[in-house]
Amino acid sequence: MITLNDYLYSGDTVLKILLHYSSDLKEDAIKTHNQIDLAHSNFLIQIIELLEHADFLTSQSNRIKEFYMYMTEKYPFLAFTFKGRIKSLIRAEEKFNGYILEYIHDYYMENQRYPSEAEIKNNLSFFRDLIAYRIVISLPQCHVSEEENRESEEIKYLYEIANVIPGFLEERGFTAELSGLSGRSVSESLSDNIRSYYRDYVETPRSSGYQSLHITFYDNFARCYTEVQLRTKDMDDLAEIGSANHFGYEKQQEENRSKRDMIPEGECKCFDEAYERLIKLQQLDLSTIDVNMFKAFNNQLINDGCGLFRGRQILPFEHLSRFQNDM
Structure with missing residues (x-):
């Protein structure tokens, strides 16, 4: 079985790794009639296209920046950051295989049988956050009265901003996509x-x-999907350096092993292959790999100049709260 790990020790660039990996995966998928690996190869081509033809990001970022300018005028008392990124190769590979595990596991638990390759392949078409923009807001304590609760006020502003984004971006060439989560509870603070x-x-x-808060848009100019995320600073801290951090490998491995326990090896080939690829990535010692523009002393001390492990940043804007001395 072909895995990304096989290509991380040759000193190649991330782009060359992607080209070799996707090509070999496609060739093997055609030989073995593996629809999932073929979909996997096509998914990698999307990342290749982003890296080879990134000119559209300038236009997209400029249109996103217009919302940043709107917020500086509408909310001068808030501190907030706008950051854009292209998902890193390792994170994208983890998420792709993680989707397969989760879908097969949940499908099996509900139906007591495994989904067909066509059903798995269809589920993978919803991977639409290779490009994502994150808005993080914070309300300085000096702007919070004694009668107010800072967390509640921040969440109030978060939903207020969320209500404006769809219409604002649709006027600039984006089309909001339905979430597809009709059964999930949504706050009444969001407009109907x-x-x-x-x-x-x-x-x-x-x-x-x-x-x-997550919302996906289709950019009609760039012809690609992009996700916008909205968080308070406390939510962002939890996601980036707290218990919800993506890189909590021990927790991820524990969750994956629990799925493995429910689906014994040999019963579902698609699950077996996705599980092996995912575990290999999660057990990867980053200090041993050889990728151009990447260096790690361990899995925490990392200098990533190529988007292998950490996403490529494309839109860094910061706005510090004004009038803090006026309260």
Whole structure:
């Protein structure tokens, strides 16, 4: 079985690794009639396209920046950051295989049988956050009266901003996509006409405690999908350096092993292959790999100049709260 790990020791660039990996995966998928690996190869081509033809990001970022300018005028008292990124190769590979595990596990638990390759392949078409923009807001304590609760006020502003984003961006060439999560609870703070677009992890946090508002757009100019995430600073801290951090490998491995326990090896080939690829990545010692523009002393001390492990940043804007001395 072909895995990403096989290509991380040659000193190649991330782009060359992607080209070799996707090509070999496609060739093997055609030989073995493996629809999932073929979909996997096509998924990698999306990342290749982002790296080879990134000119559209300038236009996209400029249109996103217009919302940043709107917020500086509308909310001068808030501190906030706008950050954009292209998902890192390792994180994208983890997430792709993680989707397969989760879908097969949940399908089996509900139906007591395994999904077909066509059903798995269809589920993978919903991977639409290779490009993501994150808005993180914070209300300085000096702007909070004695009668107010800072956390509640921040969440109030978060939903207020969320209500504006869809219409604002649609006027600039983006089309909001339905979330597809009709059964999930969504806050009444979201306007009725936009609730169906949001994945509201503030109202209904994930099991890890992760909280955020997510909405996906199709950029009609760039012809690609992009995700916008909205968080308070406390939510962002939990996601980045707290218990909900993506890189909590021990927790991820424990969750994956629990799925493995429910689906014995040999019963579902698609699950077996995705599980092996995912575990290999999670057990990867980053200090041993040889990738151009990447260096790690361990899995925490990392200098990533190529987007292998950490996403490529494309839109860093910061706004510090004004008038802090006026209160």
